[in-house]
Amino acid sequence: MGNWVVNHWFSVLFLAVWFGLNVFLFVDAFLKYEKADKYYYTRKILGSTLACARASALCLNFNSMLILLPVCRNLLSFLRGTCSFCSRTLRKQLDHNLTFHKLVAYMICLHTAIHIIAHLFNFDCYSRSRQATDGSLASILSGLSHDEKKGGSWLNPIQSPNMTVKYVTFTSIAGLTGVIMTIALILMVTSATEFIRRSYFEVFWYTHHLFIFYILGLGIHGIGGIVRGQTEKSMKESHPCKCAESFEMWDDRDSHCKRPEFEGHPPESWKWILAPVILYICERILRFYRSQQKVVITKVVMHPSKVLELQMNKRGFSMEVGQYIFVNCPSISLLEWHPFTLTSAPEEDFFSIHIRAAGDWTENLIRAFEQQYSTIPRIEVDGPFGTASEDVFQYEVAVLVGAGIGVTPFASILKSIWYKFQCADHNLKTKKVGHAALNFDKATDILTGLKQKTSFGRPMWDNEFSKIATSHPKSVVGVFLCGPQILAKSLRKCCHRYSSLDPRKVQFYFNKENF
């Protein structure tokens, strides 16, 4: 538990601040629209759903501003580099950018639901009061003219009793953009579920570009000024506190109170999203620029189990252990970029990735490289990204567990340790490294070529942990996993079980990498 707090306190704090801001903005906007005199007459028709809709709108603006930032991976790399004085634990939080992106997306979905439901009630209220003929305050307010000559100071957007809410929705900018944005959002969410993302990445990747419609729609959503409050001038002349009760006499010549006049809001969403949109455009331009830099493929190795190894060179490329790159192959697909962990060590004079056939793009890539007599396809590389897995070097004893293609980050680490030993690097604390590579076929240690024998088959973790605990009774042991969730659960349990209660004796710390 203590280990978890030490590693995650910043995430918890960050999420608490984000959630707190959401709550604050919601409550603040809600109270403003619920209590302010400016909206007194609007509330007479709509009730509390006005405040609900505006509060969720503000939260939508806030979260739409945040959603683009975690996916600017070059910006995050820049932050990571400039904050090198910060502790690694802090910088590692930048690796959870996609988790934050998903959380913000869920919040957007929630507020979209609140916003739409509130506006459905609002439109229904407007429609009823437009059709009401009982001479109530609501019906008089609704009758205020849309005629531009009389100042255009209307309140009810439904101009005539025959107009349906559907007509108003689809002929107003707010309604139309709202529908388009919501459909884009729903399509983005359904194609981004874990199952679809992992099984059919292209569906997710292309559909997610519908965010362009979402952002554009959000920018112009408020142009129509449908949300209306009383003008300053009108409030001075006929304040609602004085005049609301005497609404039947507004048109009398000797009345102190005149008809109230209303104006709409200028749109404010664009102010929230302008900066992130510019940053994101810069990010895409930067990705394009980096992709145009020449990548030289120095070696291609086809391993068993349909694993392709590519060794490459690029001018100015420098990496650290455990980082990953995004790869694009224009001859297979112009727009798709796929992430791969680097399997080479920084000490080597090339960088390499191992690609397993796991879908359309990877299978096409492997097939393209298998053709021995045609030219090698051009590859574009963006990166490297991610916080370096330097943690491994801080532990005296490190246990690295990789399942399937999850062995790739550890290949880089193991090779780097080998090189560090070769150069007698004194910063290296690690004296002993055990690597369990779980492969499904009966094969070979294809990655590292080290003479250390790797165990085969599924280990019995209890045995392994107790052996390590007895042979290193006073050490701090770091356990690193790159693999499925089920394995993480059993390893975490073993770490707890075999860590001694005495802090001077053997302690197991569990670290999980997920790509």
Add this chain to the structure above:
Amino acid sequence: MGQIEWAMWANEQALASGLILITGGIVATAGRFTQWYFGAYSIVAGVFVCLLEYPRGKRKKGSTMERCGQKYMTAVVKLFGPLTRNYYIRAVLHLLLSVPAGFLLATILGTACLAIASGIYLLAAVRGEQWTPIEPKPRERPQVGGTIKQPPSNPPPRPPAEARKKPSEEAAAAEGPSAGPQTNPIPVTDEIV
């Protein structure tokens, strides 16, 4: 995009549409909007769509993640045979179900989403996909230590098992790791369980 099974995405979209129809229907009925009876229809249609779409079909390639507790609905959906297996029928069904909800603003979003799901199902049907139920596998008792085999007796680089039988063509195709056998800078001990 050769291997994409569109039906999987259509299924997610249809499930989401069902939930949106239910929500819109509840709002319209609870708020007693004009023509709220379309809202009541929308709730029923939404529930039906959710129940039909809850059991995920089996992927042609690779393993399929089941939804929690879907085996009960799988049994029911399986009973209808070709009516539920065929995606043309599903596409038409969803399109027809979505139309009445289009009369009400509160449920029109559900209409749009279900119509899109219907379109994706049509695409899936054209490509010859069909719904196959995920059958429960008999649980094998995990044998402790059963997967542990003897490690190979020769040091790396090791060609794969097939190459040891056919050295001529396999060895060329499956090149081992880059360098030759490497000398280790520190003594290496075997820890075989």
